[in-house]
Amino acid sequence: MPVALLKLPFWLKKHLFINKLFVDLSEQQIKDLQLKIKNVQHPKPEVSIVIPAWNEENNIFRTLSSLSFTNTQRKIEIVVINNNSTDKTQQVLDTLGVKSYFEPKQGITFARQLGLEKAKGKYHLCADSDTFYPPSWIDAMVKPLENDDNIVGVYGRYAFIPENSYERIFFWMYERMAGIIIRLRKSRREHINFLGFNMGFIAEIGLANGGFKVKEVRKFDNAIDSDYFVDESEDGRMAVNLMKTGKLKLISTPKARVFTSSRRLIAEGGIVKAFKFRFKLHTKRISEYLTGKKI
Structure with a gap:
């Protein structure tokens, strides 16, 4: 097993701000972030990156840091939807000079829908406030959206940031299993692969086909086996809506692989419990993934 697979990539390290809250940042660090974010924003964007946030004052500045180091030549905007945060998320956004909108209705569906309606770009990329994005993302x-008229939505792979470095091997195993499941689902159940922290689509088609609206709104972490778990998701609904018009495409290059917090798996009891639960779940659903028919 290559050692590199068990380590976090070099590009990520500068954005971790290890053991620092936002209030711990130096004046120079804040100025550097303000300048980097300002330099990537454009008033007439081709691409909108939209991030929902609920009580993320000590996470979202890391995500914004990673996005500010993009090496694209495209005109972009970064938009954050503050979904009724009760902490200092808005203060952080204002301090860093990030365009934001307030969504008082609680639920990630409402936040993503408002972002879709407010964003200006032809291409709409969905990000999360606890996730890191590589420079070429x-x-x-x-x-693919630009080069193939048949493709209306794209989604990428992901990896987890462990709480402790020795746990990386367990997350690597989990990610390998996820990679197999993603490919099993591609032909018949691809909409399940469409995850809100690493996906994109043509904004006009997303809006015209129904957007992110769902019957039952889920909470932000939506931990499996919790009392508030909701099976229908706004990202899966968007995928289904997009496929009314065209195709989805998996972007498998490492350039589109994002690194996200492991807090959701921790909320489900840790990596081992989450792995066992999902292994049993996906084993039961293999027939559904291959045929498209629920058992």
């Missing part, structure tokens, strides 16, 4: 996600 924007171009890797947009090029």
Whole structure:
């Protein structure tokens, strides 16, 4: 097993701000972030990156840091939807000079829908406030939408940031299993692969086909086996809506692989419990993934 697979990539390290809350940042660090974010924003964007946030004052500045280091030549905007946060998320956004809108209706569906309605770009990329994006992410996600008229939505792979470095091997195993499941679902149940922290689509088609609206709104972490778990998701609904018009495409290049927090798996009891639960779940659903028919 290559050692590199068990380590976090070099590009990610500068954005971790290890053991620092937002209030711990130095004046120079804040100024650097403000400048980097300002330099990537454009008033007439081709690409919109939209991030929902609920009580993320100590996470979202890391995500914004990673996005500010994009190496794209495209005109972009970063838009954050503050979904009724009760902490200092809005203060962080204002301090860093990030365009934001307030959504008082609680639920990630409402936040993503408002972002879709407010964004100006032809291409709409969905990000999350606890996730890190590689420098080539924007171009890797947009090029297929730009080059093939049949493709209306794209989605990328992901990896987890462990709480402790020794746990990385367990997450690597989990990600390998996820990769197999993603490919099993591609032909018949591809909409399940469409995850809100690493996906994109043509904005006009997303809006015209129904957007992110669902019957039952889920909470932000939506931990499996919790009392508030909701099976229908706004990202899966968007995928189904997009496929009324065209095709989805998996972007498998490492340039589109994002690194996200492991807090959701921790909320489900840790990596081992989450792995066992999903292994049993996906084993039961293999027939559904291959045939498209629910048992």
